[in-house]
Amino acid sequence: MKNTHHISIENARKTYGDHTALDVEKLEVKPGECLGLVGNNGAGKTTLFRSLLDLIPLDAGEVKLGGLTVNKSEDWKKFTGAYLDDGFLIDFLKPDEYFEFAASAHGVSRDDLNAQLSRFEPMFNNEITGKKAFIRDLSMGNRKKTGIAAAFIGNPKIVILDEPFANLDPSGQFKLREVIAQIIAEQNITVMISSHDLSHVAEICSRIIILHEGKILKDIAETNTQTLNELETFFRGVK
Amino acid sequence: MCMNALGLIKLLFKHAYKSTVRKGFVRGGWPAKLLVGFFVVYFLAGFALLGYFLPQIAIKNTAENETVIQVASQFLLYILLSDLIMRFFFQSSAGINIKHYILQPVYYKKLIHLLLIRSVFNFFNALLLLFIIPFSVRAALPEQGLAAGVFFTAGMVFLMLFNSLIADYLRRVFAGNFKAALLMVVILAGIFATEMLENIALTHVSQFIFGDLLASPAALLLAVMPVLAYRLNQRHLAENRYGEMWKVSAKKSGFLSRLEWSGKDPISQLTAMEWKLILRNKRTRSVMLLSVFFTAYGLIFYKPGTEVAEYNTPMLAFIGTFITAFAAMNYGQFLSAWEAKFFDGIFSRNIQIEDYYRAKFRLLSLLVGISFALSLFYGFLDAELMISHTVFAVYNVGVNLYILLFFSTYQRKKIDLDAGSVFNYQGTSAVQFLIMIPLLVVPVFIFFAVSFFFERYAGYAVIAAIGILSLAMHKFWISGIADNFREKKHAMAMGFRRKD
Numbered sequence: 001m002k003n004t005h006h007i008s009i010e011n012a013r014k015t016y017g018d019h020t021a022l023d024v025e026k027l028e029v030k031p032g033e034c035l036g037l038v039g040n041n042g043a044g045k046t047t048l049f050r051s052l053l054d055l056i057p058l059d060a061g062e063v064k065l066g067g068l069t070v071n072k073s074e075d076w077k078k079f080t081g082a083y084l085d086d087g088f089l090i091d092f093l094k095p096d097e098y099f100e101f102a103a104s105a106h107g108v109s110r111d112d113l114n115a116q117l118s119r120f121e122p123m124f125n126n127e128i129t130g131k132k133a134f135i136r137d138l139s140m141g142n143r144k145k146t147g148i149a150a151a152f153i154g155n156p157k158i159v160i161l162d163e164p165f166a167n168l169d170p171s172g173q174f175k176l177r178e179v180i181a182q183i184i185a186e187q188n189i190t191v192m193i194s195s196h197d198l199s200h201v202a203e204i205c206s207r208i209i210i211l212h213e214g215k216i217l218k219d220i221a222e223t224n225t226q227t228l229n230e231l232e233t234f235f236r237g238v239k
Numbered sequence: 240m241c242m243n244a245l246g247l248i249k250l251l252f253k254h255a256y257k258s259t260v261r262k263g264f265v266r267g268g269w270p271a272k273l274l275v276g277f278f279v280v281y282f283l284a285g286f287a288l289l290g291y292f293l294p295q296i297a298i299k300n301t302a303e304n305e306t307v308i309q310v311a312s313q314f315l316l317y318i319l320l321s322d323l324i325m326r327f328f329f330q331s332s333a334g335i336n337i338k339h340y341i342l343q344p345v346y347y348k349k350l351i352h353l354l355l356i357r358s359v360f361n362f363f364n365a366l367l368l369l370f371i372i373p374f375s376v377r378a379a380l381p382e383q384g385l386a387a388g389v390f391f392t393a394g395m396v397f398l399m400l401f402n403s404l405i406a407d408y409l410r411r412v413f414a415g416n417f418k419a420a421l422l423m424v425v426i427l428a429g430i431f432a433t434e435m436l437e438n439i440a441l442t443h444v445s446q447f448i449f450g451d452l453l454a455s456p457a458a459l460l461l462a463v464m465p466v467l468a469y470r471l472n473q474r475h476l477a478e479n480r481y482g483e484m485w486k487v488s489a490k491k492s493g494f495l496s497r498l499e500w501s502g503k504d505p506i507s508q509l510t511a512m513e514w515k516l517i518l519r520n521k522r523t524r525s526v527m528l529l530s531v532f533f534t535a536y537g538l539i540f541y542k543p544g545t546e547v548a549e550y551n552t553p554m555l556a557f558i559g560t561f562i563t564a565f566a567a568m569n570y571g572q573f574l575s576a577w578e579a580k581f582f583d584g585i586f587s588r589n590i591q592i593e594d595y596y597r598a599k600f601r602l603l604s605l606l607v608g609i610s611f612a613l614s615l616f617y618g619f620l621d622a623e624l625m626i627s628h629t630v631f632a633v634y635n636v637g638v639n640l641y642i643l644l645f646f647s648t649y650q651r652k653k654i655d656l657d658a659g660s661v662f663n664y665q666g667t668s669a670v671q672f673l674i675m676i677p678l679l680v681v682p683v684f685i686f687f688a689v690s691f692f693f694e695r696y697a698g699y700a701v702i703a704a705i706g707i708l709s710l711a712m713h714k715f716w717i718s719g720i721a722d723n724f725r726e727k728k729h730a731m732a733m734g735f736r737r738k739d
């Protein structure tokens with residue numbers, strides 16, 4: 001499947017008072033690329049992700065998804081899926097109801113929805129679909145699984161996930177890794193993932209950048225067997 | 240931890256006090272605090288004054304051989320039942336969060352006692368005490384002496400404690416049970432109906448039970464009632480200790496789930512989602528319930544046997560607008576803020592802003608429709624009120640709903656959906672007060688002016704015409720509101736993300 005959807009960031013700057021939260025000169029994620037984003041707390045990951053989705057305004061610069069400037073058009077929402085935090089979940093719905101809500105926003109039929117969700121069933125471990133509990137009553141891990149699966153509804157060309165592996169049970173983490181890898185391979189989608197778990201990003205992502213104090217400090221264009229070592233060395237050295 | 244029982248009780252009460260003061264009761268900025276303060280003082284003073292002056296008024300209507308207490312006892316059952324129902328819906332029962340203490344070396348049984356004792360210290364009881372004490376000093380003491388005064392006060396306090404505890408019990412047992420809540424509303428409506436029909440059966444029953452009891456030593460026997468209610472709670476809590484601790488709710492919600500795919504278009508989906516928001520969250524549920532009660536607001540102004548022509552026109556317009564729009568205004572003043580928790584999620588989805596507002600409009604007009612349908616009962620007083628309410632309902636949908644939608648983009652404060660709504664001014668800001676001017680003053684003024692220079696029916700015609708004309712511009716209004724939203728959304732999202 002041909003994908004032409006880039007993520008591109010140019011001269012993006014965001015300051016809060018005299019604190020610079022984000023200062024990225026240029027970042028281009030090519031179609032079909034899986035970009036891993038690593039960095040300590042306060043590195044600017046959340047700011048970056050929120051500005052990608054036009055949830056906060058940038059002080060300067062421009063963000064484009066699939067060639068559309070995010071604060072000028074809203075059509076990028078048609079091919080973009082994202083899960084950043086609990087704030088994406090409508091927590092008084094049951095997971096099924098939430099999936100159906102997402103499906104209707106993307107014009108996905110019920111059969112297609114079931115097909116799209118079936119890819120995540122191994123990760124769900126029979127605890128999500130068909131259950132009566134509201135999302136607010138699910139465990140942290142199950143809430144996260146619900147949000148991640150919902151981000152993939154409508155077969156988006158661009159997917160943005162913040163800390164998808166945190167709070168997942170061990171099996172869930174491996175199964176999520178598998179399903180993301182599978183979807184990237186089949187649909188050639190553009191993905192951006194952040195994680196504090198270096199081994200997961202090193203495994204799943206073809207490219208990794210290190211964000212530090214709002215800036216891109218390192219860009220590992222081609223991950224290989226040495227990448228994890230390289231990352232660990234870097235983070236051990238950070239004061 | 241080694242601590243004697245008294246020290247423990249003191250500590251737990253200190254925690255309860257801190258948790259009350261530090262969250263929940265008064266949240267928000269100074270305007271909200273002042274407003275809450277004002278209402279608290281208003282109610283406390285109101286009840287105290289009522290307790291003080293009511294005996295004086297009652298004496299005038301008392302027959303030769305009757306005491307004020309005997310007259311009061313006629314209404315007691317009625318008061319107790321209404322009180323119970325009010326408490327069932329509005330009294331906040333959680334006193335102490337058991338989860339905080341369960342891992343400490345404290346016996347669960349002791350925690351139950353603390354939980355129950357703590358629950359008695361609530362706002363309802365404070366109000367009632369302020370009424371009961373002056374009332375008995377002014378009514379029982381002068382007529383029947385000190386002993387009777389003490390018996391009466393004690394009896395009333397026992398009944399108050401009983402209501403307080405039994406309301407907690409009913410809430411625990413029926414929590415989240417929609418049918419039970421509905422039953423309560425039906426009982427309440429029944430009580431109102433007997434009152435309206437001047438069916439005096441309830442007062443007879445009440446006098447039979449309480450007539451001579453309250454001023455006699457037998458009133459002390461009423462102490463059995465709160466003790467029984469206490470035991471009932473205690474047993475329930477002991478039997479449901481895990482349920483009480485975790486409160487896992489795997490509730491079924493039959494008809495709501497069927498709203499799914501009712502229409503696959505995004506607008507129906509958004510509307511269905513919002514109905515669920517309303518019915519599945521505590522604060523929104525109580526807002527709606529309050530709105531139903533407020534339909535009775537007209538009873539204060541409309542009088543049986545009075546023709547519409549005798550009312551002054553500004554008042555007619557005010558009641559017409561207010562009654563048919565109360566639910567929509569009460570809910571609509573916090574539009575978007577209700578969704579604060581998942582605001583980011585909604586607007587990174589593929590949802591057209593216009594569709595979002597079309598869905599809100601659909602929901603609010605349904606609320607106006609429901610209020611309007613309920614308000615038609617005033618037609619029994621005078622058929623013209625049905626015309627009046629129809630006209631102002633049309634105006635509300637045609638004009639006021641757009642105003643509400645427009646001002647909703649000025650919301651910057653999030654709302655916690657799990658908190659109750661009585662004295663909860665979270666999310667309240669100056670916007671809520673400013674908005675009342677265009678919503679209420681404008682139609683009142685127009686109706687008054689036209690009726691003054693022409694006649695009342697011309698006033699109705701103009702109000703309805705404005706509503707219909709404005710409604711014809713639906714598309715224009717919605718796109719304007721959506722554009723306004725696009726400008727404000729970042730500020731809204733930032734406000735909603737802020738923790739208080």
